Every structure is written in C-alpha cells, then in structure tokens.
Amino acid sequence: MKKLAKNKVLCMQPVPKTLVSCRDKDGKNNALVVGFTANVSLDPAMVMVGIVPTRYSHHMVKESGCFVINLPKKGYEKEYNYLGSASGRDEDKFEKMNIQWKDAEYVNAPIMTDCPVSIECSVIESTMPGTHELFIGKVEAVHVDEEYLDEKGNILWDKMDLM
Numbered sequence: 099m100k101k102l103a104k105n106k107v108l109c110m111q112p113v114p115k116t117l118v119s120c121r122d123k124d125g126k127n128n129a130l131v132v133g134f135t136a137n138v139s140l141d142p143a144m145v146m147v148g149i150v151p152t153r154y155s156h157h158m159v160k161e162s163g164c165f166v167i168n169l170p171k172k173g174y175e176k177e178y179n180y181l182g183s184a185s186g187r188d189e190d191k192f193e194k195m196n197i198q199w200k201d202a203e204y205v206n207a208p209i210m211t212d213c214p215v216s217i218e219c220s221v222i223e224s225t226m227p228g229t230h231e232l233f234i235g236k237v238e239a240v241h242v243d244e245e246y247l248d249e250k251g252n253i254l255w256d257k258m259d260l261m
C-alpha cells in the first residue's frame with residue numbers, strides 16, 4: 099500500500115448518490131447532487147448533508163431550515179448529471195428537466211417522486227469545519243416506493259436498483 103499526500107484524499111468513495119431538494123422563500127424548488135452525506139443518529143433519526151455556501155441551494159436550506167434527501171434509481175443519470183452541474187441561480191432546474199415532484203408532508207421542500215426513497219429532514223444544527231456547511235437534519239418522514247418494502251415495513255435495499 100502506498101501512503102498518499104493528504105491533499106490527494108478528497109473524500110471517501112464510494113458514497114451514496116443523493117439528490118437534495120429544497121425550496122426558497124418565494125416557493126421556487128431546486129435540487130443539487132450531494133456526495134457529502136452521512137447517517138448521524140438512529141434514535142432520534144438524524145442524517146447530515148454538506149453543502150458549499152456558494153451553491154445556490156445553500157441559502158434555501160439555510161433560510162427554510164429543511165431539505166429532502168432523494169435516492170435516485172438507475173435510469174436517472176441524465177437528471178442527476180444535470181442537477182449536479184447546472185445551478186438554480188441560472189435557470190429553473192425543475193422546469194428544465196421536467197423533474198416530477200410533490201410537496202413534502204412535514205417540511206417546506208419538494209419530494210422528487212421519480213426517486214424510490216425520499217427522506218424529509220428539519221435542520222437542527224449546522225457547523226462549518228471546512229469547505230462544506232454540514233446540516234444535521236432530524237428525519238421527519240421516510241417515503242419508500244411500496245415495491246421496496248417487505249410485509250413488516252422493512253426497506254429492501256438490495257431489491258432497489260439505485261444509481
């Protein structure tokens with residue numbers, strides 16, 4: 099094994115592919131690709147997303163105090179690549195890509211309905227140790243397509259063809 103220079107280790111891989119959706123105070127929806135995600139707590143359930151302050155989505159999460167984590171399936175590559183490169187500052191990304199969505203139930207943000215899993219979160223705290231502001235979100239609700247649930251309500255992760 100070879101020891102790399104610290105600056106070569108940008109982040110651990112692989113990371114789950116996630117799309118974080120959010121909404122501004124005027125009701126405009128947006129979403130971006132977030133690789134900096136993590137589980138934080140089981141009970142109460144908490145997760146974390148890291149968003150760079152220069153992203154257009156950053157002020158939306160900051161102001162609304164909430165976000166939704168959506169896990170995309172294979173076949174969603176075109177939308178994923180676009181949402182991870184274009185900025186809501188320049189165009190309406192939902193309109194441009196015809197992103198299918200509905201209102202979340204507990205937070206003021208859109209759920210991306212083509213994704214089999216969506217996790218509604220309220221920000222309980224944030225910290226900025228480096229490049230990304232880490233938003234810790236309390237999980238308010240988890241939505242899963244029924245075909246990926248067993249009779250006890252357990253999520254069948256292996257059955258899901260995630261990206």
Ligand SMILES: Cc1cc2nc3c(=O)[nH]c(=O)nc-3n(C[C@H](O)[C@H](O)[C@H](O)COP(=O)(O)O)c2cc1C
Nearest residue numbers: 131132133134149150153154155182183184185186
């Ligand atoms: C694979 C991948 C991972 C990314 N991870 C993050 C991330 O963790 N945090 C972040 O702020 N931006 C991340 N980005 C960049 C944003 O998704 C990208 O800059 C996006 O266009 C920002 O959109 P917005 O300006 O509409 O918010 C990632 C992009 C890609 C392709």
